[in-house]
Amino acid sequence: MIKTMAKLKILLVILSSLLAVIAGVSYRLTDFVLPEAEDIKKNVQYDIATGAINILLVGEDSTEGSHRADSIAVIRINVDEKTVKVLSLPRDTRVEIPGKGWQKINHAYAYGGVDLLRKTTINYLGIPLNYYVVIDYASFPKIIDLIGGVDISVEKHLRYTDRAAGLVIDIPKGIQHMNGDTALKYVRFRNDALGDIGRVKRQQRFILAVLSKIKSPSMVARYPKLVGEGMKMVETDLNLSQALQLASYIQQLSVTGDLQFATLPGYPSYINGISYWVGDLKAASIFLATTVGNSSSDSMAESMDTIDTSDFDLMAERDLHNNMASLLKKIKTPIAVLNGDGTKGISAATAKKLREFGVDVAYVGNAKHFDYHASLVLYPPPGTSPENREAAEALKILCGIPERLVREDSTITYVTLLLGHNYKTIQNKVEENFSQ
Secondary structure: OOOOOOOOOOOOHHHHHHHHHHHHHHHHOOOOOOOOHHHHHHHOOOEOOOOEEEEEEEEEEOHHHOOEEEEEEEEEEEOOOOEEEEEEEOOOEEEEEOOOEEEEOHHHHHHHHHHHHHHHHHHHHOOOOOEEEEEEHHHHHHHHHHOOOEEEEEOOOEEEEEOOOOEEEEEOOEEEEEOHHHHHHHHHOOOOOOHHHHHHHHHHHHHHHHHHHHOOHHHHHHHHHHHHHHOOOEEEOOOHHHHHHHHHHHOOOOOOOOEEEEEOOEEEEEEOOEEEEEEOHHHHHHHHOOOOOOHHHHHHHHHHHOOOHHHHHHHHHHHHHHHHHHHHHHOOOOEEEEEOOOOOOHHHHHHHHHHHOOOOEEEEEEOOOOOOOOOEEEEOOOOOOOHHHHHHHHHHHHHOOOHHHEEEOOOOOOEEEEEOOOHHHHHHHHHHHHHO
């Protein structure tokens, strides 16, 4: 999966930051009375068909002068049932963007901001989106430090190094107390076979830990201080009154029972040489559905009872595992592996591993020099062979190389993996992918 080096990669922690903000405001208004469900409905827009309030949640990465929707989710709040469901949409999800055709969903934000992304998501999921929340990530580590950090059970040793970006992630397996800096590394890690899907799973674990922390009595006195930082992060069309009412309900939820997470189920696919996540809209609709007291909705509720976040996680893991075989089939041309770091034997060792899994490595040697900071995938002009670009895209994913480091080169004969100073990361990625 593509790994960008953006300043912050995080999804569902947006919700916890927002809750901290509006919870702090409500704490200061001591005369605020917990509203009934009907009081809330009088003050907010909601989906008449389901009685739910749907909110589009966007995590904006505004580093390097660009503004991208790095993380996207839909929150459905049912004030009658006192439940909240959060559906994460992978940024590579294939959707039809009005006026732009079929593309990745995060491109909608780049083309037309939150308005176009909102319209695109409405058309895709077939539900109204009553409000939106856009959050810039820059203040995230400070927010986590303000609440005193969080405790997370890390499922495996998370290790990744990118010398060019100055990034080192080394988080041991087991229970870890994370400050803001470590938490940032935890939620941005995606250097394994599950890529962006695995990252979303970790973000879901993280938000549960944050929600548990801010609901504790010891945190109440800290709410006002959280507001100062949190309010800087939020752009929304919710007004203060609406936010307070929704927050009052969310704060009453059971973290383990009333709050449900899911990642859009589906499978990875290459279409016209571009990698997408193809969503299962039927399964997404079942997850988002709410009961409204009739027989058809009761049947839907029974279907919902069989759905668990772990089911979606297992589906994603299975699909990604099966996709490795299809990726290998896309490398139909011989490739070359070059040493651009200078460490003896690295190109031969990498070539050996690729050959073990059926990749035809026709040439192993040294690059023009040994000062390549990052590894590259190079390919001859498409006119040479139409299969070159497809092979380069597959090799990119198998080796975990960012799209920006996949380049056309008219001076080469073979699709080429050029190993730079981060060659160990590439070797680890290849090993992880083929061990799944």
